[in-house]
Amino acid sequence: MEELEGNGASSVSSNEIGEKIWVGSHSVRKDISYIGEIGTVGSGYEIAKLKKHIGEKLGLNVERKACVVGLGKLGTAILQNEKLFSNNFKIVAGFDSSINKIETLVTHIPVYPAYDLADIIRKQGIELAVITVPGHASRDIIDRLVEGGIRGIVNFSSVPLHATYKEKVYVSNFDIAGEFRFLSALFTMEQQHHG
Amino acid sequence: MEELEGNGASSVSSNEIGEKIWVGSHSVRKDISYIGEIGTVGSGYEIAKLKKHIGEKLGLNVERKACVVGLGKLGTAILQNEKLFSNNFKIVAGFDSSINKIETLVTHIPVYPAYDLADIIRKQGIELAVITVPGHASRDIIDRLVEGGIRGIVNFSSVPLHATYKEKVYVSNFDIAGEFRFLSALFTMEQQHHG
Numbered sequence: 001m002e003e004l005e006g007n008g009a010s011s012v013s014s015n016e017i018g019e020k021i022w023v024g025s026h027s028v029r030k031d032i033s034y035i036g037e038i039g040t041v042g043s044g045y046e047i048a049k050l051k052k053h054i055g056e057k058l059g060l061n062v063e064r065k066a067c068v069v070g071l072g073k074l075g076t077a078i079l080q081n082e083k084l085f086s087n088n089f090k091i092v093a094g095f096d097s098s099i100n101k102i103e104t105l106v107t108h109i110p111v112y113p114a115y116d117l118a119d120i121i122r123k124q125g126i127e128l129a130v131i132t133v134p135g136h137a138s139r140d141i142i143d144r145l146v147e148g149g150i151r152g153i154v155n156f157s158s159v160p161l162h163a164t165y166k167e168k169v170y171v172s173n174f175d176i177a178g179e180f181r182f183l184s185a186l187f188t189m190e191q192q193h194h195g
Numbered sequence: 196m197e198e199l200e201g202n203g204a205s206s207v208s209s210n211e212i213g214e215k216i217w218v219g220s221h222s223v224r225k226d227i228s229y230i231g232e233i234g235t236v237g238s239g240y241e242i243a244k245l246k247k248h249i250g251e252k253l254g255l256n257v258e259r260k261a262c263v264v265g266l267g268k269l270g271t272a273i274l275q276n277e278k279l280f281s282n283n284f285k286i287v288a289g290f291d292s293s294i295n296k297i298e299t300l301v302t303h304i305p306v307y308p309a310y311d312l313a314d315i316i317r318k319q320g321i322e323l324a325v326i327t328v329p330g331h332a333s334r335d336i337i338d339r340l341v342e343g344g345i346r347g348i349v350n351f352s353s354v355p356l357h358a359t360y361k362e363k364v365y366v367s368n369f370d371i372a373g374e375f376r377f378l379s380a381l382f383t384m385e386q387q388h389h390g
Binding site for chain 1: 257268272273283284371375376377378380381382
C-alpha cells in the first residue's frame, strides 16, 4: 500500500490489491470483510483507512521489543543494522554465551550473557527474537526464550524448528544454504523440463 | 534425513517422512514416485539411496558458485560466515558499489566493484547470489545479475521481488522486519481468538 500511496492514489480496488499479491479480487474482498466494516469510496477502499484497520487488527501499530541471540558476525550485523527494522520494532538487547564476547563487543545496544535470557525477556517485555546461534545450541536457547515469554522467533540457525514449540511460540525458519538448495532445485527442474 | 541417519536408521517409511514435514504419507509416496523407481526395503525407503536419488533429480549434488552483493555489515557477515553454507555452495565473490569499501575490506574472498557484476558472474559461472543492497538499489542490481546469467537470488533488501523477474530468475525474498510483522500478526490473532 505504501507503493500505491507513493503513486499518489488515495483509494484502491480489490482488483488492484489482488494483482499485487497474486490472488483473486473475490478473495481480497472476503479477507477484507473479515476485519470488519470498512466502507468503500467509489469502486475501492480508502487506502489510509484500510492500512489503519489492517494494522490494528493484526497488531502492527504497536511498538514491539526484539532481541538478537548469538552475537557472531551475522548476529552482530543484525543487532547493529537498524535499517533492517521498521519503526514499530526496536532491538533492545543482544545475548551471547561467551562472556568474553559480551565484554568486548562495541555496540550502543546493551548485551547480556545468555544465562540471563529468560529473566531479561520477562523484565523488559521482549516479544520477538532473532537467533543466529549454531544449530546444536538452538533448542536450549529456544527453551529459555519460551521460559521468558517470547512470542515470535526468526531462526537463522541451520536446524529448523517446528513441532516442539508450535503451541508456545511462532517460529520463522531461515537458512541461506536451505534457500540455495531450494532455488537450485527450481532451476534444475526447469532445465530438465525445457531440455 | 540427516536426522534419521543420526539416529542410526538405514530406512524410513513414508509415514515417518510425512510426520517430519507435516504432509500425509500418501503425498510422500506420490512425490517420491515422481523421481523414478527407487524401491523399498521392508516397509520403507533406503535412506542413502533416497538421498542420492532426490539429490540427483534436484541437482543438489553439484557444487554451485555463489556471490554476495552489498558488503555492509550484513553482507560482509554472510560473505565471511562459511558455516552458513553446506559443502555444495561456495561463495567465490563479493560486490559493492563503493570502491572505497572494496579497497579496504579485509577478506579472503575476492571482492569487486558492482559495475563488474555481469562480467564476473558470466566468466566464473556463478549461479546464485545473496543481495543485501538497500531497497532502492535492488532492481538495478538484479538487472545486472540477470544480464550475467544468475539463476537464483536470496533477496535481503526490503523490496520484495516478484513478477518482473519471475521468468528469468528464481528469487527468495527475506526481510527480517517483514518476518517480525508476520509473527506479530500471528500471535496477535491468537490473543484475540483466546481472549
